[in-house]
Structure formats: structure tokens, C-alpha cells
Amino acid sequence: MAHLVAGLASSHIPAIGGAIHNGRQQEPYWKPFFDGFTPIHAWLDRVRPDVVVLFYNDHGLNFFLDKMPTFAVGAAAQYQNADEGWGIPTMPPLRGDPALSWHIINHLVAQEFDVVTCQEMLVDHACTLPLKLFWPQGDCPVAVVPICINTVQFPLPSAKRVYALGKAVGEAIRRWDSDQRVAVIASGGLSHQLDGERAGFINKAFDLQFLESLQSNPEWATQFSSLDIVEKAGTQGVELLMWLAMRAAMSSVASGVQKVHGNYHIPISNTATGVLALEPVG
Numbered sequence: 001m002a003h004l005v006a007g008l009a010s011s012h013i014p015a016i017g018g019a020i021h022n023g024r025q026q027e028p029y030w031k032p033f034f035d036g037f038t039p040i041h042a043w044l045d046r047v048r049p050d051v052v053v054l055f056y057n058d059h060g061l062n063f064f065l066d067k068m069p070t071f072a073v074g075a076a077a078q079y080q081n082a083d084e085g086w087g088i089p090t091m092p093p094l095r096g097d098p099a100l101s102w103h104i105i106n107h108l109v110a111q112e113f114d115v116v117t118c119q120e121m122l123v124d125h126a127c128t129l130p131l132k133l134f135w136p137q138g139d140c141p142v143a144v145v146p147i148c149i150n151t152v153q154f155p156l157p158s159a160k161r162v163y164a165l166g167k168a169v170g171e172a173i174r175r176w177d178s179d180q181r182v183a184v185i186a187s188g189g190l191s192h193q194l195d196g197e198r199a200g201f202i203n204k205a206f207d208l209q210f211l212e213s214l215q216s217n218p219e220w221a222t223q224f225s226s227l228d229i230v231e232k233a234g235t236q237g238v239e240l241l242m243w244l245a246m247r248a249a250m251s252s253v254a255s256g257v258q259k260v261h262g263n264y265h266i267p268i269s270n271t272a273t274g275v276l277a278l279e280p281v282g
């Protein structure tokens with residue numbers, strides 16, 4: 001049986017890639033953000049995941065408005081990263097784990113999630129940046145199964161549906177006949193809005209309530225429609241659905257979670273940033 005050893009979540013913002021590339025982590029603007037990851041590095045050195053299931057949202061690199069799956073699961077041996085227009089350096093291809101991908105896909109389809117399966121998939125900053133933030137040294141040490149959730153074009157999946165998806169992914173990991181150590185990562189959020197009349201919108205009170213709910217009442221956010229979440233967290237703040245999927249996956253392997261470390265910092269670029277590391281308990 002595979003072991004789910006960690007639940008991780010991080011914001012993704014292209015500017016972070018520029019800061020890493022230019023070595024700006026200790027500058028006053030960036031330090032409060034990057035310092036949030038330091039205690040998590042020491043912990044990850046101990047729990048040592050082999051493979052990560054990464055919930056993220058594509059931003060128009062692999063899927064565009066003409067073809068927009070609600071849920072898509074990567075099933076490739078490797079995933080190329082490409083410049084999506086932010087001018088940040090691209091990363092070497094990510095290593096996939098097709099055996100785990102197909103195991104998850106089979107379980108999801110058996111549970112009546114009609115997912116798109118991708119044997120080729122370009123991955124954007126939402127995949128690459130959290131991996132670089134959690135494992136900053138050298139080559140990425142983990143294989144990756146990317147799971148893409150549409151937050152770009154309406155209609156979006158509801159929080160309730162995303163929770164159910166995360167739960168089913170957690171069941172698949174629990175049933176995976178392997179001694180691999182698995183982490184689940186969420187990439188996105190927290191509150192932010194990049195365009196329109198409310199550009200720059202951030203909602204700290206909602207973010208903190210959401211973060212708290214992930215520990216004490218993980219299904220709390222499933223009461224909201226996707227439009228409710230847009231209203232509360234901003235048009236791009238709906239990316240916090242990824243955090244809900246990650247937490248739901250953990251609920252399938254453990255009765256509770258313990259916070260290893262978390263940080264909340266406003267703003268980086270237009271975004272309220274968060275990082276969180278959870279370990280399963282019980």
C-alpha cells in the first residue's frame with residue numbers, strides 16, 4: 001500500500017520564477033514570502049516523498065478556450081514546461097509516473113468522474129513553481145502526476161465537486177499497490193483578481209477563514225458556488241479550489257491532519273500568498 005506522507009499547498013505567481021532566477025529571495029519584498037518555505041524544506045527532507053499528485057490550473061498553455069476540460073489527468077512519462085508569455089525561465093521536463101496516473105484514472109472513471117486523459121501535456125508556472133519552491137536545490141527529486149482543474153473558463157466545477165474529486169484521488173492513492181511515498185500538492189490562490197473593475201482585490205478575512213477550515217472543518221468551503229468564491233476571493237482566487245482538492249485527498253487516508261507549517265503574506269504581485277504543509281494523523 002502506498003503511503004500518503006504530506007499535503008502541501010502554495011500560491012503560484014510567475015514573478016516568483018523571476019525572483020528565483022535572479023536570486024532575490026533575501027530582498028525585503030521577497031523574504032517574507034520565501035521564508036515561509038524554509039521550515040517545510042527541513043520537514044520534506046525527513047518525509048521524502050517519491051511522487052507527487054499535483055492539483056493545478058492551466059492558464060492557457062496546454063488548454064485554451066476552444067478546448068477546456070473540467071478535469072484532466074496527466075498520463076505522460078514526462079511533461080514539458082514552456083514559456084506561456086510571462087518571460088520566466090522554463091524548467092527542465094518534469095518526470096511523470098504513468099503507472100500511478102493510470103491507476104488514478106481507472107479509479108476516477110470507476111467512480112464516474114469523466115476525466116480527460118493526457119499522454120502529452122505541457123505544464124505551466126502553476127506546475128513548475130510549487131515544485132521549485134518546495135525543492136529549491138538541484139533537479140526536482142519527485143515524479144509528478146498533474147491533475148488540472150478548470151478555473152479559467154465558466155462553467156467551473158463546484159467546490160463540492162472538486163472536494164469529491166480530491167476524495168476519490170485520495171482513495172486511489174490509498175489503494176495503490178506500491179511502497180512509494182506520495183505527497184499531494186495544491187497550486188493556486190489565495191484571493192486575487194488580475195483584471196476587471198476589482199483588479200487587485202484581496203480578501204484577507206476570507207483567506208484566513210478558509211485556511212482555518214482546512215484543519216478544523218475541511219468541507220466548509222463546499223457550501224459555496226463557484227460564483228460565491230469569485231465574489232469572496234476574486235476571479236483568480238477560485239484557484240483555492242486546488243487547496244480543497246488536496247485536503248479532500250488527505251481525508252481519504254487519515255481521520256485528521258496536523259499543520260507542520262503555514263505562512264500567509266500579502267501581497268506578491270496581485271496575490272495574497274499562502275503556503276501550507278499538512279501531515280496526516282490517525
Ligand code: DHB
Pocket residue numbers: 012013014015059188189192194236239268269270271
Ligand atoms: C498572478 C497570479 C496568478 O495566479 C497567475 O496565474 C498569474 C499572475 C499575479 O498575481 O501576478
Ligand code: FE
Pocket residue numbers: 012059126188189236239
Ligand atoms: Fe494562477
